[in-house]
Amino acid sequence: MQYILVDNANRENFYPFSLTRSLAECRAGIFTFQERWEQYLKEATGVFTVPYLQILYPPIETLKTDHPTYFINITCIPSKEIVEAIIALKEGEKLVSDTGKWIASKTKESSLPKILLGELPPIDFPNAAFVNDATHLLQLHKQFINRDFEWVRANRKSIAIDPSNRVVNSEQVFIEAGATVLCSNLNASDGPIYIGKEAVIMEGTSIRGPFVIGQKGVVKMNTSIYGSTTIGPYCLAGGEIKNAIMMGYSNKGHEGYLGDSIIGYWCNLGAGTCNSNIKNTAGPIQMWNESKQIWDTIGQKMGMLVGDYSRFAIQSSINTGSYIGVSANIFGNGLLPKNIPNFTWGVLPGYQYDKVIEDINNWKKLKGLTITDGEKMVLKHLHHLSS
Secondary structure, eight states, X not given: OOEEEEOOGXXXXXXXXXXXXXXXXXXXXXXXXXXXXXXXXXXXXXXXXXXXXXXXXXXXXXXXXXXXXXXXXXXXXXXXXXXXXXXXXXXXXXXXXXXXXXXXXEESOOSHHHHHHOSSOOEEETTOOBXXXXXXXXXXXXXXXXXXHHHHHHHSOOOOXXXXXXXXXXXXXXXOTTOEEOSOXXXXXXSOEEEOTTOEEOTTOEEESSEEEOTTOEEOTTOEEESSEEEOTXXXXXXXXXXXXXXXXXXXXXXXXXXXXXXXXXXXXXXXXXXXXXXXXXXXEEEEEXXXXXXXXXXXXXXXXXXXXXXXXXXXXXXXXXXXXXXXXXXXXXXXXXXXXXXXXXXXXXXXXXXXXXXXXXXXHTTTOOOOHHHHHHHHHHHXXXX
């Protein structure tokens, strides 16, 4: 059986993160959307996304066989019951929620409209849950951490916790092989604490769960972290962090506050950078909606959404409910604008493509990697649209 995770029309609700990669790579908790689906399916999956991003993934044609393929809405939250309903589909059937939202299809078709249409009457699946947009991901964050932690604990064993640490509720602390955790405060009374392979938690760090740090992530000395927080693989974390997601390969290595925010891949927050997550009036927050091109009212607490490859200068002051696009090189005095578009230089458009690629490659080299041809093509496409 072949399973393809579909980056459907709702991907625009996940800007800026879905501008540079499929939702398959979005992370909240220990796993990405794709990794979580593969655990339930017990099979590898492919990715079907928009044409300019498909270059980052195997093309759909190479995944086809003479047998029907299962296409699955990646924003649907997987469960044992949903997987059973998907596997039970006949060729030409599709599964939809009780509100009519598409969940999955079994078909030989390879065009998105035909995949969504189906040849036979749809089958209803009640109580299906979806991740609706990027801010909803923050709301579901604790749920994902708890679920992922239980999956890990059921499938492998933690290494011993070093006695130099002060631990509350040690049964809810899981440390992977190769990780180093010394002289830290680990409080898992409000949620689990997961420390990934070869991660480093330096001395004096205080962590309250729910908390996740991925493979080779580093938390610097005397950092204060509150739940629910995910520090993705190869990320560097310092200062004060609360209810935040760093998806992967990003840095917040110094003092400053990060809260109620999502940081994409390959971002950097300079020393002393802080974001606001509540207005002085404690009133409702408006945030820029890039897909709708409007300001949305989103609630009482919200920090920022930061697209891949964006970087902040030291002492940056980030406004409540800020939307930061892709590959912005940000610096400026006072509170920064709440809407910073793709390829901003300072606070204005104008980051030239060749310079964008050069600078991203410099940052990648710091972690032993280089920018890929696929990434260059994606960024060139977005840069052309922005200009």
